[in-house]
Amino acid sequence: MPLVHGTELFQAARKGHYAIGAFNTNNLEWTRAILKGAQELNVPVLIQTSMGAAKYMGGYELCKQLIEATVKSMAITVPVVIHLDHGDYEAAKEAIAAGYNSVMFDGHDLPFAENVEKTKEIVALAHSKGISVEAEVGSIGGEEDGVVGEGELASVEEAKTLAATGIDFLAAGIGNIHGQYPDNWKGLHFDRLQEIADAVDLPLVLHGGSGIPQEQVEKAIHMGISKLNINTECQLAFAKATREYIEAGKDKQGKGYDPRKLLAPGTQAITDTFEEICGWMGTKPVKLVPQEL
Numbered sequence: 001m002p003l004v005h006g007t008e009l010f011q012a013a014r015k016g017h018y019a020i021g022a023f024n025t026n027n028l029e030w031t032r033a034i035l036k037g038a039q040e041l042n043v044p045v046l047i048q049t050s051m052g053a054a055k056y057m058g059g060y061e062l063c064k065q066l067i068e069a070t071v072k073s074m075a076i077t078v079p080v081v082i083h084l085d086h087g088d089y090e091a092a093k094e095a096i097a098a099g100y101n102s103v104m105f106d107g108h109d110l111p112f113a114e115n116v117e118k119t120k121e122i123v124a125l126a127h128s129k130g131i132s133v134e135a136e137v138g139s140i141g142g143e144e145d146g147v148v149g150e151g152e153l154a155s156v157e158e159a160k161t162l163a164a165t166g167i168d169f170l171a172a173g174i175g176n177i178h179g180q181y182p183d184n185w186k187g188l189h190f191d192r193l194q195e196i197a198d199a200v201d202l203p204l205v206l207h208g209g210s211g212i213p214q215e216q217v218e219k220a221i222h223m224g225i226s227k228l229n230i231n232t233e234c235q236l237a238f239a240k241a242t243r244e245y246i247e248a249g250k251d252k253q254g255k256g257y258d259p260r261k262l263l264a265p266g267t268q269a270i271t272d273t274f275e276e277i278c279g280w281m282g283t284k285p286v287k288l289v290p291q292e293l
């Protein structure tokens with residue numbers, strides 16, 4: 001079974017100056033599309049559920065079992081990390097109990113001292129079960145599942161303090177935002193990223209990876225970003241392909257209304273998006289990830 005935690009995978013990515021994609025799933029089609037792309041490219045992948053997606057799908061237990069069973073039924077051989085995206089304290093504990101391989105505890109809206117204390121608790125609990133932990137310093141702008149970040153730039157001192165809790169990877173606000181980027185967006189704060197990368201030896205995480213100009217992401221990856229979160233880009237690709245199918249009247253031809261036909265173009269669009277992004281972000285094929293995996 002290729003299910004693994006994220007620690008060594010992302011450490012190898014940081015050392016090798018490449019990133020591994022962290023793709024959000026919403027359902028069976030999404031899960032299959034992401035796994036298909038990873039298997040076709042022979043690259044490791046992280047599949048994550050937000051709290052909202054897990055609720056929509058029927059809970060952490062179901063998400064974990066769905067992904068695990070899909071990995072088995074598709075005979076997936078590449079390493080797969082099942083991760084909780086932006087979990088609060090309770091959600092992180094629930095996902096750990098449900099058997100996720102990795103969790104993000106997002107305490108950015110707590111007073112910093114409390115964020116640190118709760119991160120330590122989650123790290124102790126997760127590490128006792130061999131589960132990796134991501135934490136967030138600063139905040140990611142925009143809105144995701146009702147979580148609104150103001151886009152506060154990460155402090156280097158806070159990044160060091162949070163890293164010292166024993167977390168496995170660190171998400172830092174460096175001007176990135178969730179959702180679609182506004183036309184007047186000022187770009188990533190590379191100076192701050194460099195300061196954090198110099199101060200913290202952990203793999204760094206770039207949230208809101210959809211919509212940042214490719215050359216900025218490539219530069220960020222070279223500087224220490226090892227986990228690139230992609231969500232909106234797959235949503236837009238799915239919606240576009242589905243809309244084209246319906247606008248072409250294909251749902252009215254023969255049995256084109258069959259959900260297996262109706263959802264096929266959108267599902268393929270997710271796989272295509274996955275393969276395109278993994279191609280340019282330099283994700284290394286499986287033979288180059290750590291031997292112990």
Ligand SMILES: [Zn+2]
Pocket residue numbers: 086140144178207208229
């Ligand atoms: Zn995020």
